[in-house]
Amino acid sequence: MKPNKELEKEKAHIIVEIIEYVPHAVVSRTIIKKTTGNVTATSMASGEELSDKAIPFDTYVQIIDGNANLIIHDKLIMLKLGQGIIIPAHAKHSFTAKEQFKMITTVIKSGYEDIEVSAV
Numbered sequence: 001m002k003p004n005k006e007l008e009k010e011k012a013h014i015i016v017e018i019i020e021y022v023p024h025a026v027v028s029r030t031i032i033k034k035t036t037g038n039v040t041a042t043s044m045a046s047g048e049e050l051s052d053k054a055i056p057f058d059t060y061v062q063i064i065d066g067n068a069n070l071i072i073h074d075k076l077i078m079l080k081l082g083q084g085i086i087i088p089a090h091a092k093h094s095f096t097a098k099e100q101f102k103m104i105t106t107v108i109k110s111g112y113e114d115i116e117v118s119a120v
Helices: none
Strands: 026-034 037-044 049-053 059-065 068-072 075-079 084-087 093-096 101-108
Antiparallel strands (some): 026 037, 037 101, 049 093, 059 084, 068 075
16 A cells, blocks of 8 residues: 555544554554645654654544653643644644654644745
């Protein structure tokens, strides 16, 4: 299966099983990818990090296996299995895997057409 190919439509999925853990790696799988946003499953092996980044859209994150450490604007947030959080548009954030975990991220790209962003 191509990495950016969406999951099969009209077929039930066990969400935690659509992506596997790979030692020493961060793995992502596209669930839905549209011009207006996307939904992605990601697994992170213990000890891995997703470095600081900021995107111009709100992002919803839900932990579907394990626990994750998320830093938003230098504030540590510990997310447990089943918990979700909205990362605000333009917020600098990063993830650290003290233990392996899986998450679903949803990015909605509409609704920001009228917002002007000033340089930081």
